[in-house]
Amino acid sequence: MNLAEAPEPRCTICTRALYADEINRYACHPCTRRCDEQLLELAGPRGLYAKLGSRLAPGSGSGGPAVSGSRNAPVPLRLDVLNLLTAGGPILGPLETWVRDWEARGRAELDEAGTLQQRVDHAVSTLRFNLEWAAMAHPAMDEFAREVSLMHRQASVHVAGERPPITIPVACPCGAVLKVTVNTPGVRCYGCQTQYGRSEALRLPMTERRAAA
Template identity: 40%
Template sequence: MLDAPQSYPCAVCDRPSVPRVHPGCQDRIKENLDALPSLYRQLAEALVPGRRGGDGRTATRSAPLPCSIEALDLRARGGIEGVLASWAADFYEREGWTLPQYGSVESAVSGYSGILVINLRLLCDEHPAIRELADEVRQVAGQARRVITGEAPPRKVPVACPCGRVLRVTLDTPGERCGCGQQYGHDELFRLPLAERRAA
């Protein structure tokens, strides 16, 4: 009789997994990395000033901002590019490789996301901070999608850890570590009781 392979908590979502990172989590990281260059380009449209009414006047009573500040932050050095560059640099430094430099922010976003996608299996198998990489890439991709579509950010729900601390999670939160050291996976988070609201 063959023994079932031993499973461990996924390094990203804490669900049982034979590989270090669950295949579904690895697919989601790849999807977000693959989407970032396109999202970066689409954010250029969000930089356009507010729409005008049909008679040539602005659609609002006050003057609109010259552009979307959030879109500008995501497209500037340190936005999407900064997230990808820091993870690519960390990976290359660990491997003892020289990180390529790119001339424009757009080429850096494409280049660094490509580096991370090509090396994703190695990152998932070995990188000690793969959960943080997955979270940062998911967050920046989600933020870019919300700016492009005009969607509101996900609502945070306060849940109570048995230690008394409050964790603020969304339906998309893959897992969370409380300050007391207790680690919760996605499903475990939503089994925690709602935190009591306090009067202001």
Template identity: 40%
Template sequence: MNDAPACTVCRNDLFADEWDRYCCRPCQQRITADLAALAGPVTWHDGRLITGLFAALPDELEPGARSNGPRVSGSKSAPIPARLAPLSDSANGGLVNSLEEWVADWEHRGYATRCRAVRPQYRLDQAVATLRFNLDTAVRCHEAINSFAEEVREIRGTCEALIIGARPPRPLSATCHCGTRIAFTLNTEFRHCKGCGTDYGHTALIDLALANQEAAA
């Protein structure tokens, strides 16, 4: 009988020297890679955007824009209306806010310190830097590191989808019984309420959102 604890992210058994962790080292490396891809200036390698996904979003505000390489100047004609999804995701309260909520959660637990910034790009870079710096502690101390890993992966996927012109998963939200808003998509498998610590699986999230709608009707 195998009594080895499992990684909460990939569900594979942890090695004996990983039993003090909630997730395995490969999953931690993937979280680090997802965070690193979001922050900093736009960097290309072999025609692929490898860092600066968030910084690339403003280039996608005009319909038809694509970040297939270095941007060149376009027409002098009047600009056409902005696409709303990238604008929302790159503005205050969008993707940046989701990362900052995790920083606040980790700060409350005693292993992160929030940095104050104003511009969305600076806020994003600060949040990513803080989360990466404290990740080694979080994988050992935070029982919902799987929720964090999934949310960071979804944020990266949303940015990548917007940049290539694909349709990202529809953002949804539900309000926990403690009053905390929980953001998720139809692809989300798990979320941890940062307000009270309640864990929600996919079905529970959908049920909670439906119950919120019924209560508001």
């Protein structure tokens, strides 16, 4: 292939052209830093995962008073928040899945001992320690960054009492319908495998909402 025809190297997460000091990386420096910051904010005694425990009571995540129960009726729990705190939930589950993936590549060591909080902290510490390697050498770095962004957003929504962003259905030229939000860092089309950055995804035409059957 003529060198002049070679595709311009781009970040697989935001899809912007890579700078000279980022060549041969899967993720640019800003995207790598953002992923690192999101991981850091998940862990620790004051992290998002720990704070979810205080959002289990109904009303605790919306700024209103938590519902208190009587001696005969225990306080009902918010199942959506409880799901985020479970071992197989959308936070610890994906974190340890990625640790297993990196362990198979000789870059991590899974530790399922201890409390759920300790497991989250260990997974985050392991992934952050190897993040620069992943940005340079792991072909699924974009998928990893999107999953970290998703779990960070899910935890943030409940801790801050915010409403989740509205999902927007957009159409890829291949005909596939993709679901994005205003916070979407990027998305890969499941139909043609085209990778879209945030701005590119939001510029795709919206699909018409289907009438309820």
